[in-house]
Amino acid sequence: MMSSELYPVIFKRKSVRKFVKEPLENSVLDDIRRQITTLEPLFEDIKTEVAILGEKEMGGIFSIKAPHYLAIYSEEKEGYLLNAGYLLQQLDLYLSKEEIGTVWLGLGKPQENLKAKNGLPYVITLAFGKANEKLHRKSISEFKRKAAAEISSVKGAPILVEAVRLAPSSTNNQPWYLESSEGGISVYCKKISKLKNTFFPLGKKLIAIDMGIALCHLKIAGLHLEKDIKFKKENKAETTNYDYVITAVLE
Template identity: 35%
Template sequence: MVIDKELYKMIFKRKSFRRFNGTLKLSDDEICDIDKKVKNLISLVDNIKVKHRIVRREETTCKRGEYCLLIYSEEKEKFLLNIGYMFEQLDLYLASKDIGVCWYGMGKTQEPGYDNMKFVIMMALGKGQPSEFRRDYTKCKRKETQETWEGVSGLEAVAEASKYAPSACNTQPWKVVCEDNKLKIYRKTNIKSIMPKDKVPFYNSIDMGIFLCFLELALLHNNISFQRFLCKEEDKTELIPIAIYNLF
């Protein structure tokens, strides 16, 4: 199964909400719709169990939004990559419904475990006005394409759209090498960030899943067929292999 290519247009509308509109409230129907959508997200790795809960913000340490969506997962290989890939689909979908989202990495919950699964990360949720979403995506602070892509010729539109993927503290840890109709995706390890050093690999692994979601949406939008292979990650290198895409 592939992700819904209709989400592509939301790449240019979504933003990470730092301030939510406190005058607007999510309805019970909207909460039910979010819950239903989560259950239909496309996973990156099929054999990893994922659960979620939607709670009032006050039940967490989060300071933003009206509700928090708490994400739990089995701790299997690539589970963080899987979380990013899955729930970025939700982020984009909610932008289409004028619901703001913030990936809230350092938040804590009263329920660190759920159904024998570990709490991974939360997303702050709140209703927004259409005008509160991004109106000019080119004003996003992102690295120049040549900093994150090699051999981009012919894939400029894909590179342009995918670089707007959100990441923890805007670290943008991805590196893409394009050669012989293949995209080789890596995670950089020499990342400078305000995050505690020991937390960077954790959150950047989620970021890479988010990036793969954006990348695939951009490929689908540009009618480029692909076959994805996830790599065995080697964490002793400056560039950790994440995935290889054969392009057709």
């Protein structure tokens, strides 16, 4: 699934919040099921499952109505939220490439009997279906994002920085910060107390997922540059405003 073919999608994807009620064709859903088997995890040792849920299987008062939902379930090991974001963002980009609308749903809640799958707890959902609004952005100026200088001090890797900058995040928080380090780029996450519009503890969970989404964009931009990025945890201290997440090593 992780391929440079997803790279151009980073520059046009957007959240879709209005969907056509009708479900997608079975052949399309079968293809998505096939794609799920090709997802690449950030951490191999975390058990996960991705399921397609129907219209009636997802609720939550602030949820968005869609004909389908991709729900991810995961073992709650260290790094599982990063891993969940990293996995589902591959599908977010894939679906957008296939002209299918998507939106991450931090506020969705699956039905009681779908809150766990094979013993793995529910983490988060991506709603999807035929878009009943504009599906893609036409230019980067349509993205509401911080300037590159606000999220990075990295010199000489504009393609990688831009891919992270354009990533979607919960309440558009954009919690990421990138810094050069030996052999790569160190990735930091803004401390929750320094972010606006977040609600503890849900916000804290969503921000970790946001960081996984950013790492997915970083990996894909690396593939576009024919670099296979490996993510490694180094010993780096947190700073006043940021927590250290991981280092992207360019090979």
